[in-house]
Amino acid sequence: MRCAVGAGANAVRRLGSFSGTGLGVEVAHRAPVSLEPSCRALGGVRFASLKAVRNRMRSIGSIGKITKAMKMVAAAKLRGTQARQDMSRPFAASVRQFFGMLPAENLSADLKSVASEHKRRLLVVVTSDRGLCGSVNTNVSRLVRHVLPTSGTGTSADGIENAIMVIGDKGRDALQRTSAKFFTTTFRDVFKTPVSFPQTVVIAEEILAQNPDQIIIFYNRFKSAISQLPTQQPLLGLQLLMENASVFDRYEFDSDMDSSQVLVDLFEFEVATQLYGALLENSTSEQAARMSAMDNASTNAAEMLGKLTLQYNRERQAVITTELVEIVAGASALEK
Amino acid sequence: MQRWLRPALNVTRQVARRQWSADAATAATEEARAGATAGEGTNQVTLNFFCPHMVIARNRSVSSVIVPASSGLMGILPNHVPTVAQMRPGVVTIYHEDSKEERYFVSSGFTFVHPDRTDICAVEAVRLEDLDPEEINKALAECEAKLAAASSSGATDAQRAAIAQIGVDVYLAMQGAVSSSR
CATH class of the missing domain: 1.20.5 (Single alpha-helices involved in coiled-coils or other helix-helix interfaces)
Structure with a gap:
């Protein structure tokens, strides 16, 4: 008896701990597996088993409610961020288009050819502050790990020194374990309020202060509500931009200062706008991913609750039948 | 298809369609440019006016624009030389074809005059009346x-x-x- 209750309580506790870590999807997949054997073992001990199932049903029901509410919240937020992103996409796109004239395939070659001069590469990793949003953060950190050198030193095989700037708690947690030595700055609570340009400028200034030779921004590009694409966007550092300035010869630079100063300002503007675009894309992706993750979790919880209810009712019916049989058998024994 | 996804997908589809149409419009201006280089010459400026949080104009045909470049006011007429202009705080005036004008105050930013279009990227822009x-x-x-x-x-x-x-x-x-x- 004690053993049986223990097993039931254990199952409940496991479920509870899953809900604590918040892996809604996994809860629904794993839990029934752990339940089945414990219940079968409980076959003879009816009441304890029924109680265990009832407890599980209750907790699964409330998890389902929570995930459903989270889905609703994410859907509402997604609508807001998507509308905002829709309004600001062209802004970043038009600046990106201008810098698209730079021969992109030459960039890495350029970096390699001057590798002896000790180049610095800054990886700007945009992730969310909060979890429960599917695999968006994992995908980005995986992409970052591919770029980072596997050896112990900070320089990769082509002689480029790497540094990481992380925006968002989740990316920091994910990368800290393997790549903490590359960290320069981390930002948190960036997505607490809607992404704004002044806020982005603060981060961009931090990037510019490090004066890297190449900047790579990692983020999730929002393709649709069910598809987000982990993306890396390389930007040329100021020095390399100056060396490649001839591609802009078609354009006149209008300024009261010399045109190199315009290029410096333009570079700073580019970093800020591209970062702004990346932040917006990522916050939209985050909400979309959270919405679908939470929807899956709610579906699974509902399915599981249905299975458990069936099991519970069967078992209850069995208890009643057994008791009836016992009474009838007892009565008929007395009659004889 | 799950029911909850539908509204979100609809929004996405709209966005996709809009982007597609924007692409189509770009292609159209591209054609227009091809026509222009062939010597016909257009008498309209294709204007894009963006700031970080809104789109004021996208692929709009106007007769001319005046932007506050840092070296002085710069008028952009059709077939302007490709230019990159840094803006100072000032007024962007858009002259429409029906001789109406629209005025916006911009805090700073850049104007890119491409051969086929003009992009104004302002950090902040408000209507002068506001x-x-x-x-x-x-x-x-x-x-x-x-x-x-x-x-x-x-x-x-x-x-x-x-x-x-x-x-x-x-x-x-x-x-x-x-x-x-x-």
Whole structure:
């Protein structure tokens, strides 16, 4: 008896701990597996088993409610961020288009050819502050790990020194374990309020202060509500931009200062706008991913609750039948 | 298809369609450019006017635009030389074909005059009519006071003085723009 209750309580506790870590999807997949054997073992001990199932049903029901509410919240937020992103996409796109004239395939070659001069590469990793949003953060950190050198030193095989700037708690947690030595700055609570340009400028200034030779921004590009694409966007550092300035010869630079100063300002503007675009894309992706993750979790919880209810009712019916049989058998024994 | 996804997907589809149409429009301007280089010459400027949080104009045909470039006001007419212009605080005036004009105050940003279109990327842009002269005067006085305080306390406050100086510049430009429009 004690053993049986223990097993039931254990199952409940496991479920509870899953809900604590918040892996809604996994809860629904794993839990029934752990339940089945414990219940079968409980076959003879009816009441304890029924109680265990009832407890599980209750907790699964409330998890389902929570995930459903989270889905609703994410859907509402997604609508807001998507509308905002829709309004600001062209802004970043038009600046990106201008810098698209730079021969992109030459960039890495350029970096390699001057590798002896000790180049610095800054990886700007945009992730969310909060979890429960599917695999968006994992995908980005995986992409970052591919770029980072596997050896112990900070320089990769082509002689480029790497540094990481992380925006968002989740990316920091994910990368800290393997790549903490590359960290320069981390930002948190960036997505607490809607992404704004002044806020982005603060981060961009931090990037510019490090004066890297190449900047790579990692983020999730929002393709649709069910598809987000982990993306890396390389930007040329100021020095390399100056060396490649001839591609802009078609354009006149209008300024009261010399045109190199315009290029410096333009570079700073580019970093800020591209970062702004990346932040917006990522916050939209985050909400979309959270919405679908939470929807899956709610579906699974509902399915599981249905299975458990069936099991519970069967078992209850069995208890009643057994008791009836016992009474009838007892009565008929007395009659004889 | 799950029911909850539908509204979101619809939005996405709309967005996708809009982007597609934007692409189509770009292609159209591309064709127009091909026509222009062939010697026909267009008499319209294709204007894009963006700021970080909104789109003021996208692929709109206007007769000319005046932007506050840092070296002075710059008028952009059809077939303008490709230019990159840094903007200072000032007024962007858009002249429509029906000789109506639209005026926006921009704080800063860049204007890219491409062969086929003109992109104005402003950090902040508001309609001139939406500016309140009294608020401008108040903010200007505040910034001037800050500037005086920062510059009197010596070199340690150079950064604060610079910030106040920017404020003074912007509000002065704003004041000038508003008073000239009335």
